[in-house]
Amino acid sequence: xxxxxxxxxxxxxxxxxxxxxxxxxxxxxxxxxxxxxxxxxxxxxxxxxxxxxxxxxxxxxxxxxxxxxxxxxxxxxxxxxxxxxxxxxxxxxxxxxxxxxxxxxxxxxxxxxxxxxxxxxxxxxxxxxxxxxxxxxxxxxxxxxxxxxxxxxxxxxxxxxxxxxxxxxxxxxxxxxxxxxxxxxxxxxxxxxxxxxxxxxxxxxxxxxxxxxxxxxxxxxxxxxxxxxxxxxxxxxxxxxxxxxxxxxxxxxxxxxxxxxxxxxxxxxxxxxxxxxxxxxxxxxxxxxxxxxxxxxxxxxxxxxxxxxxxxxxxxxxxxxxxxxxxxxxxxxxxxxxxxxxxxxxxxxxxxxxxxxxxxxxxxxxxxxxxxxxxxxxxxxxxxxxxxxxxxxxxxxxxxxxxxxxxxxxxxxxxxxxxxxxxxxxxxxxxxxxxxxxxxxxxxxxxxxxxxxxxxxxxxxxxxxxxxxxxxxxxxxxxxxxxxxxxxxxxxxxxxxxxxxxxxxxxxxxxxxxxxxxxxxxxxxxx
Amino acid sequence: xxxxxxxxxxxxxxxxxxxxxxxxxxxxxxxxxxxxxxxxxxxxxxxxxxxxxxxxxxxxxxxxxxxxxxxxxxxxxxxxxxxxxxxxxxxxxxxxxxxxxxxxxxxxxxxxxxxxxxxxxxxxxxxxxxxxxxxxxxxxxxxxxxxxxxxxxxxxxxxxxxxxxxxxxxxxxxxxxxxxxxxxx
Numbered sequence: 052x053x054x055x056x057x058x059x060x061x062x063x064x065x066x067x068x069x070x071x072x073x074x075x076x077x078x079x080x081x082x083x084x085x086x087x088x089x090x091x092x093x094x095x096x097x098x099x100x101x102x103x104x105x106x107x108x109x110x111x112x113x114x115x116x117x118x119x120x121x122x123x124x125x126x127x128x129x130x131x132x133x134x135x136x137x138x139x140x141x142x143x144x145x146x147x148x149x150x151x152x153x154x155x156x157x158x159x160x161x162x163x164x165x166x167x168x169x170x171x172x173x174x175x176x177x178x179x180x181x182x183x184x185x186x187x188x189x190x191x192x193x194x195x196x197x198x199x200x201x202x203x204x205x206x207x208x209x210x211x212x213x214x215x216x217x218x219x220x221x222x223x224x225x226x227x228x229x230x231x232x233x234x235x236x237x238x239x240x241x242x243x244x245x246x247x248x249x250x251x252x253x254x255x256x257x258x259x260x261x262x263x264x265x266x267x268x269x270x271x272x273x274x275x276x277x278x279x280x281x282x283x284x285x286x287x288x289x290x291x292x293x294x295x296x297x298x299x300x301x302x303x304x305x306x307x308x309x310x311x312x313x314x315x316x317x318x319x320x321x322x323x324x325x326x327x328x329x330x331x332x333x334x335x336x337x338x339x340x341x342x343x344x345x346x347x348x349x350x351x352x353x354x355x356x357x358x359x360x361x362x363x364x365x366x367x368x369x370x371x372x373x374x375x376x377x378x379x380x381x382x383x384x385x386x387x388x389x390x391x392x393x394x395x396x397x398x399x400x401x402x403x404x405x406x407x408x409x410x411x412x413x414x415x416x417x418x419x420x421x422x423x424x425x426x427x428x429x430x431x432x433x434x435x436x437x438x439x440x441x442x443x444x445x446x447x448x449x450x451x452x453x454x455x456x457x458x459x460x461x462x463x464x465x466x467x468x469x470x471x472x473x474x475x476x477x478x479x480x481x482x483x484x485x486x487x488x489x490x491x492x493x494x495x496x497x498x499x500x501x502x503x504x505x506x507x508x509x510x511x512x513x514x515x516x517x518x519x520x521x522x523x524x525x526x527x528x529x530x531x532x533x534x535x536x537x538x539x540x541x542x543x544x545x546x547x548x549x550x551x552x553x554x555x556x557x558x559x560x561x562x563x564x565x566x567x568x569x570x571x572x573x574x575x576x577x578x
Numbered sequence: 579x580x581x582x583x584x585x586x587x588x589x590x591x592x593x594x595x596x597x598x599x600x601x602x603x604x605x606x607x608x609x610x611x612x613x614x615x616x617x618x619x620x621x622x623x624x625x626x627x628x629x630x631x632x633x634x635x636x637x638x639x640x641x642x643x644x645x646x647x648x649x650x651x652x653x654x655x656x657x658x659x660x661x662x663x664x665x666x667x668x669x670x671x672x673x674x675x676x677x678x679x680x681x682x683x684x685x686x687x688x689x690x691x692x693x694x695x696x697x698x699x700x701x702x703x704x705x706x707x708x709x710x711x712x713x714x715x716x717x718x719x720x721x722x723x724x725x726x727x728x729x730x731x732x733x734x735x736x737x738x739x740x741x742x743x744x745x746x747x748x749x750x751x752x753x754x755x756x757x758x759x760x761x762x763x
Contacts, residue, residue, distance in 0.1 A: 162589075227592045234588050265596050269603025284607060287691045288650065288749030292622075295610050299603060362617075362698055 067567055076171075079163030080567060081148045086464070087170050088145025089457070093533070095137030095177070096450075100526050102130040107488075107522040110515050113507055123505035124192035129180075131195030135311065136218045137177055139445065142453045143314040144169075144225045147253045149464065151229060153558035153565065154247045156238030156574040161231040162224075169224040176217035183207040194503060196304070197271075199285035199296040203278040212275045219264045226257035226264075238557070240576035244335060247556050251338050252317030255345045259306045259313075262349075267303040270296070294359050301352035309348045312444060313341055315412075315452030316383055319405045321556070322459050323387050326402035327394025328553035333386040340379035340386075347376050357428045366425045373423035377416065384413055399551075400474030404455035407447055407482050415443030418493065433503075436496025442489045446525075447482075454481070454532065461536065462550045466564030467543025473535045480528035487521025622693065622700060639668045641731050646745040647676065653750035654681045655688065655717065660724070668733035676709060676725045676746060680717035685754035687714050695743040702732040703742060710746055 068074045068083065075087060105126045109117050118126070148166065152159055160166045183190045188206025191197070202208055233254050237246070246254075274296075276282040283289025285296040316337070324331040331337065353361060353369040361369075387409050396402070418440040422431055431437060454477075462468050491514035500511045507515065546563040561569045614622060643666055645659035656679040666672045680686050692710040694700040709715065709725035717723060731742065 223596055227589065227596075230592060231588050261592055261595050262599055265599035266603040266606075269600050269606075273604070273607075287747060288689055288751060290691075292610070295607065298610060299606055302603075302606070360695065360697055 077167070079159070079167050081152050081160045081163070081166065082464075082565065082567065084160075084166050084170050085145045085148030085150075088141045088148060088173075091170070091173060092138050092140075092142035092145060092453075093536075095133050095141065096529065097533075099130050099133035099138055100529060102126045102133065103522060104526050106130060107519040109505055110507070111519040112516065113509055113512050115506055118505070120505040121189070121192055124194070124503065125190040127503060128191050128194050132180065132191075133177075134445075135195060135307075136215075137173070139311045139449050139453070140222065141173060143253075143256070143311070143449075144222075146249070146314065146318070146453070146456055146460075147225070147229055150460065150558060151232060151250050151253060152236070153561065153569055154250045154556055155233065155236065155241060156557050156570045156576070157232060157236035158568060158571050160228050161236055162228045165224050166228050169221045169228070172217050172221040172224075176214045176221065179210055179217070180214035183210045186210075196300060197274065198293070198300070199274055199277060200287075200293055203274055203285065208278050209275060212271045215271045216268055219268045222260050223264050226260040229253050229257040230261075238570070238573040238576050244338065245576070247317075248320040248331065248334070248337055249314065249317035252313045252315075252341055255341050256310050256313045259310050259345055259348065263303045263306040263310075266299065267307075270299045270303060273299075294356075297356045297359060298353070301355045302349075304355065305352040306345070306348040308441075308444075309344055311449050312412075313345065315408065315449050316341060318452045318456045318459075319387065319408050320390075322401045322405040322455055323390050323409075325459070325551050325553040325555070326399060326405075327391050327396050329390055329394045330555070331386070332389035332392075333382070336382055337386055340382040343379040344376060347372065347379075351376065354423055354428070357425050358432045370423055370425045374420060377420055380416055384409060384416075397552075399458075400469070400471065400478055401455045401459035403475065403478045403482075404451045404458065407478070408451045408455065411447030411451070411485070412444055415440055415445075415448055418443065431496065433501055434496040435492040435500045435502060438502055439489050439492035439496055442492070446489065447485050451481070451485075457536070459551075460558070461539055462543075462546035463558060463561075463563050463565055465540050465543065466546055466562075467539050468546045468550075469535055469539040469543060473531065473538070477528060477531050477535060480531065481525060484521050484525025484528055488518050488525055489521075491515075491518045491521075638670075639733060639735075641666050641668060641735065641739075642741045643672075643731070644741065644743045645674065645676075646743055648745065648747040650747055650749045653686070653688070653748065655679065655686065655748060655750065656681060657746075657748045666731055668731045668735065671706065671728055671730045673726065673728045676727060677722065678715075678717060678725065678748065679722040680720055682753075683719045685719060686717045686750060687752040688717060689714050689749050689751055691747045691749065693745045693747070695745065696739060699735055699739050699742050702735040703729060703744065704732055705729045714751060 068080065069077065075083065078084060078087075105117070106123065109115070109123055109126075148160065151157075181190075186207055191202070191205060191207065191211045193202040193205055197211070202211075233246070233250060273282070273284040277284050277286055277291070283291040285291045285293050287293060320331050320337060351369055351373045353365060354373045357366055357369070391406075398406075418436065422428055422437065422440055458469060458474055495507075495511045495514045495518075498511065500507050548561065548563050549559045550563060551559075557570070557574055558565070560574065643664045645662055645664070647657050647659055649655055649657050656677075658677055660675045660677055664672060664674060678688070690710045692705075692708065694703050705711065705727070707726055707728040709727065715723075715725075727744075729744075735742075
């Protein structure tokens with residue numbers, strides 16, 4: 052809190068960043084911390100992606116070729132954990148750090164030292180998690196959902212538990228920072244409803260995180276006690292209930308899913324409006340839609356567990372509640388379409404990713420509706436159809452939105468334009484790669500191929516081979532992404548302050564690259 | 579930018595929300611158990627029942643009972659029902675047995691967890707005597723035990739249920755280490 056006071060009586064002859072490694076270790080600057088988060092998440096994407104390549108290589112043909120099933124399960128588990136907790140979530144936190152203060156005209160985040168701590172906890176957590184790779188018993192192999200009592204009987208589960216605790220603390224501190232910043236540090240005159248949508252999406256996300264990350268912490272704590280302290284929360288032998296674990300986990304897990312998509316909604320809204328050169332259609336309805344999605348996310352968790360043997364009334368309730376979410380989501384999709392309608396559209400790389408997001412996320416949304424139908428879910432449950440569904444909402448959903456955001460704001464961050472030709476090439480390779488990877492998984496899933504196995508029946512061979520080829524294409528094209536980002540930083544053409552023709556918002560009023568300190572004097576808001 | 583107290587209020591509110599939610603996750607455990615006990619949703623059996631029913635309330639129906647058994651993990655015990663199927667009349671006491679055999683030369687303590695499917699029938703399965711309500715059971719080395727089960731099906735059982743599955747899972751709780759009588763130098 053004292054840090055905020057420092058911001059209040061700053062000097063105009065500002066010091067720049069420190070030199071060398073200490074700049075990054077001790078920084079309290081929101082832009083530096085945003086950069087750290089983004090690079091960390093990019094590294095996590097590459098590591099988690101390498102694990103995915105291992106999975107797809109094993110599944111390239113039936114039979115066991117490259118690894119035993121235990122190793123395969125470890126790769127699946129770590130792929131999920133790294134992508135969710137190391138890839139998507141930190142990427143959004145990084146974007147929040149860079150953009151929220153600039154979008155609301157604040158000089159920095161409200162709690163800058165806590166901000167530094169929340170970032171540096173992340174590498175610590177992942178060091179703990181990855182260290183299990185070098186231990187007897189190896190990495191966790193019980194799936195990212197760590198269903199008890201399978202997980203309680205696993206070696207090295209304590210390392211997993213502590214890693215999740217630390218990641219949780221990091222996320223909670225990040226969210227507190229976001230909420231306090233937004234509530235206290237908006238430029239004078241900026242009402243909540245005038246706030247840009249990315250900031251809004253993060254305000255809602257932060258509340259979700261604060262509500263459910265402690266529940267995850269509670270779940271892993273119970274797991275730890277079951278594994279090492281002789282309690283029986285989830286062990287039927289001692290009077291516990293394994294189904295209870297699933298309830299607690301998904302009470303966290305479903306809001307978590309929206310934590311990973313709401314900021315994507317915000318990003319997409321900015322980009323579509325910019326490149327259609329029109330104000331966003333239905334600004335207020337977008338905010339209400341996101342809020343309804345967030346509230347509904349707390350009452351749909353059991354649709355992940357239709358097959359545990361719930362009574363009919365509960366199955367019906369969770370089915371209808373889940374389908375209800377399609378309404379606010381539909382509002383958002385139609386608003387984006389209405390924004391594009393009759394706009395003067397240009398297709399720069401961020402716009403391509405944003406349009407692909409709208410189309411492919413909607414496909415993922417529809418397969419979600421199919422899964423919500425209780426009687427049909429008994430066929431789909433734990434098949435590749437589910438894998439296809441959540442990868443459609445996470446990869447061309449969340450991940451595409453992150454890439455779109457990087458292309459969109461990279462000129463503001465670095466001061467240089469990215470190479471448009473290479474950007475488009477990256478988009479098309481990713482777009483084709485993603486669809487070739489995940490679309491066939493709908494087919495094998497409907498035909499009955501189960502999830503989480505290292506081997507499969509012969510009739511699934513062709514689609515799996517195609518899926519693997521798509522995965523390698525998608526994976527390799529991300530190296531091109533890395534090259535494009537590095538090229539932009541080092542040899543890109545200078546960017547103008549506004550960067551894009553249709554760009555609206557406070558962040559475009561400052562220089563490119565954004566100076567180390569922005570909005571030391573709050574900007575004036577009209578209206 | 580707001581001054582001190584306002585900001586502290588938000589921060590305090592958020593921190594207490596985090597604390598409340600952490601303990602709420604633990605509160606879910608008793609809440610879940612109470613919820614299941616009140617609604618009888620998860621097929622759990624809560625304690626033995628008395629056989630008491632007025633004569634004029636009895637409406638006879640035939641119910642097909644299927645007995646299932648599961649051994650959790652790799653416990654070296656054979657555990658199975660003496661009959662797989664039993665056609666019973668509602669409100670009439672039936673009896674059967676389960677058999678458990680210790681396949682090792684070590685003393686093993688086990689406990690048995692019951693479950694009823696469909697879950698909503700759990701309330702109508704009245705167990706008068708069950709090994710699943712006896713707590714821990716000790717099996718001596720190579721011992722074979724026959725465990726009695728006496729129950730009746732309440733005629734309040736909903737009309738569309740004609741098959742009821744009684745399932746029992748055996749958990750190994752403790753295995754006695756055999757003392758090796760050997761002198762080591």
